[in-house]
Amino acid sequence: MSLLNSINLGHLIDKKKIDPAKNPNFPLIQAGSREENMGKSEVQFIPIHHRPEPNSSMCHVQPATCKSSSLQQYLANGFPKNPAGPEEKNEEDNDEAEKPSEIPEGYEKFNHQMAGHLSGNNIGMLKRDGLVLKPIIKRECGDREINFYEQLGRTTDKTMTEMKNFVAKFYGTRRLSVEGETRDFIALEDLVEDFKEPCIMDIKIGRRTWDPDATLEKIRSEERKYQDCKRDLGFCIPGFQVYKLSNNQLVKQGKEFGKSLNKEGAEDAIKTFLNANECNDATAKPCRCLIVQFLAILWRILYWARNQRQYRFYSTSILLAYDARRLREKTKPTPSSSPSSTTSTPSPQSKSDYKFTRKGSLYRPMSLAVLNKNNEGNDRIPTGFSGQLTKEGPILNPQRSSTGAKQPIDVHPIVPSILSDNTWSKSMTSLKRTHSFQNNYDKDVQNRKQNYLHLLDELCDERKSSHWAVVKMIDFAHVFPAENSDVDENYLAGIESLVRVFEELLMESD
Ligand SMILES: Nc1ncnc2c1ncn2[C@@H]1O[C@H](COP(=O)(O)OP(=O)(O)OP(=O)(O)O)[C@@H](O)[C@H]1O
Numbered sequence: 001m002s003l004l005n006s007i008n009l010g011h012l013i014d015k016k017k018i019d020p021a022k023n024p025n026f027p028l029i030q031a032g033s034r035e036e037n038m039g040k041s042e043v044q045f046i047p048i049h050h051r052p053e054p055n056s057s058m059c060h061v062q063p064a065t066c067k068s069s070s071l072q073q074y075l076a077n078g079f080p081k082n083p084a085g086p087e088e089k090n091e092e093d094n095d096e097a098e099k100p101s102e103i104p105e106g107y108e109k110f111n112h113q114m115a116g117h118l119s120g121n122n123i124g125m126l127k128r129d130g131l132v133l134k135p136i137i138k139r140e141c142g143d144r145e146i147n148f149y150e151q152l153g154r155t156t157d158k159t160m161t162e163m164k165n166f167v168a169k170f171y172g173t174r175r176l177s178v179e180g181e182t183r184d185f186i187a188l189e190d191l192v193e194d195f196k197e198p199c200i201m202d203i204k205i206g207r208r209t210w211d212p213d214a215t216l217e218k219i220r221s222e223e224r225k226y227q228d229c230k231r232d233l234g235f236c237i238p239g240f241q242v243y244k245l246s247n248n249q250l251v252k253q254g255k256e257f258g259k260s261l262n263k264e265g266a267e268d269a270i271k272t273f274l275n276a277n278e279c280n281d282a283t284a285k286p287c288r289c290l291i292v293q294f295l296a297i298l299w300r301i302l303y304w305a306r307n308q309r310q311y312r313f314y315s316t317s318i319l320l321a322y323d324a325r326r327l328r329e330k331t332k333p334t335p336s337s338s339p340s341s342t343t344s345t346p347s348p349q350s351k352s353d354y355k356f357t358r359k360g361s362l363y364r365p366m367s368l369a370v371l372n373k374n375n376e377g378n379d380r381i382p383t384g385f386s387g388q389l390t391k392e393g394p395i396l397n398p399q400r401s402s403t404g405a406k407q408p409i410d411v412h413p414i415v416p417s418i419l420s421d422n423t424w425s426k427s428m429t430s431l432k433r434t435h436s437f438q439n440n441y442d443k444d445v446q447n448r449k450q451n452y453l454h455l456l457d458e459l460c461d462e463r464k465s466s467h468w469a470v471v472k473m474i475d476f477a478h479v480f481p482a483e484n485s486d487v488d489e490n491y492l493a494g495i496e497s498l499v500r501v502f503e504e505l506l507m508e509s510d
């Protein structure tokens with residue numbers, strides 16, 4: 001589909017109604033299968049029409065380190081059967097792997113489930129009309145959760161009324177027939193429905209994740225899980241996904257990854273989730289605007305938890321979510337500092353890219369020095385090219401104004417628009433493509449796609465909310481009435497710790 005066609009289409013469509021499955025040409029993100037979402041770690045590309053170009057790097061994010069491997073490596077060594085890493089089971093190798101059931105008509109698979117149960121039919125959460133349907137697997141857990149939502153709906157208590165702000169809206173239950181069997185679901189507001197590139201993290205709060213009815217066996221099994229993280233932070237991370245701004249990949253990490261994290265690993269995972277832990281930039285900083293949106297709600301939840309004495313919130317989670325599309329806009333260079341749109345030069349995507357452009361080490365390949373001379377090899381063609389290159393491209397000479405005064409160098413436009421039509425510029429462009437300084441071609445294509453997506457957003461006439469981050473309390477399957485009128489220390493300690501992590505990130509933020 002050409003850019004033009006896509007833009008024309010943009011006038012006509014209500015994107016909320018677009019089903020990527022039914023519109024394979026529409027460049028929306030294809031999320032992983034339900035099995036991939038559950039407890040598995042994998043990297044997915046944001047597929048916009050095509051498979052990854054050669055040279056585009058794949059990057060599995062690990063707690064403290066980040067390794068990248070190029071497609072060429074895979075070409076040399078063969079593609080791994082399962083690129084998700086050693087913790088994954090390959091379905092082919094697993095005789096007991098259940099096949100996903102048929103989705104009831106009118107419903108869709110909910111692709112953004114970071115943790116939690118599948119039903120007996122291997123059905124996870126479903127979605128329809130702005131709601132998510134959570135399957136009820138264990139009757140007593142389901143009843144407890146429904147009961148809690150109903151109590152919350154009826155409450156007149158001030159503290160519990162305040163809590164309604166932190167909880168997804170509850171729309172009762174639904175009974176569906178799945179492959180001939182009746183299944184019950186809890187219907188909730190879909191918290192990520194409006195996000196184009198939803199980054200989501202499930203953070204389970206509390207050192208103690210078992211409720212007063214737990215058997216000894218259940219207590220033991222809960223105590224074995226996420227040990228370091230729960231001990232040191234008072235919370236753990238069963239799963240998350242992030243659309244990486246640096247390379248447009250969707251990275252998902254599941255519970256096995258979460259269980260491997262210690263305090264530092266978990267803090268690192270949160271940075272990764274915030275797009276503040278770039279593979280090739282140790283100085284990447286969290287976006288202040290994003291941290292503030294999260295903290296604004298987390299502080300309110302903290303305040304609420306300091307007052308709340310009626311319930312014990314065992315094994316509930318905080319769901320953090322934001323739209324990477326909006327974060328990308330925040331980190332996008334302003335039009336005045338971007339390269340001319342007529343050039344094919346990639347625009348830097350983040351502040352870290354600018355830093356790299358400014359500070360990147362310089363080198364002078366001989367072939368380019370020759371390019372800077374005319375055919376006789378003597379006089380320089382006034383191209384503006386200084387003869388120096390960074391990994392991002394050539395550095396330009398300061399331009400002279402009509403009065404002869406030096407103009408400041410714009411560090412961003414590698415090839416300025418006034419040069420974009422001349423032969424030198426064209427040869428530079430083709431040289432950049434063939435030599436591919438740091439995969440410029442891939443980046444170029446990706447930037448064009450991003451620009452196109454921004455344009456499409458505008459054309460689709462959606463009024464943008466000033467908030468593009470969500471914090472909600474979820475999963476009330478183990479909420480019990482308090483036996484005394486103390487605060488819920490277990491929950492409070494987890495929230496305090498989470499707030500502390502985000503406050504530290506605020507200090508680091510740009
Ligand atoms: N209202 C919602 N909107 C969007 N996503 C949601 C919503 N509620 C839950 N989710 C997603 O579904 C996942 C599982 O939800 P939840 O924790 O309620 O299920 P569960 O089966 O009780 O999980 P667990 O096994 O951890 O007890 C969450 O991690 C989150 O990604």
Ligand SMILES: O=P(O)(O)O[C@@H]1[C@H](O)[C@H](O)[C@@H](OP(=O)(O)O)[C@H](OP(=O)(O)O)[C@H]1O
Pocket residue numbers: 116138141209218225238255315477
């Ligand atoms: O992070 P993991 O390893 O997925 O751990 C699961 C998680 O703690 C669930 O909340 C829990 O379900 P409940 O809420 O029903 O207790 C489930 O217990 P289960 O194994 O007893 O189902 C655990 O296995």
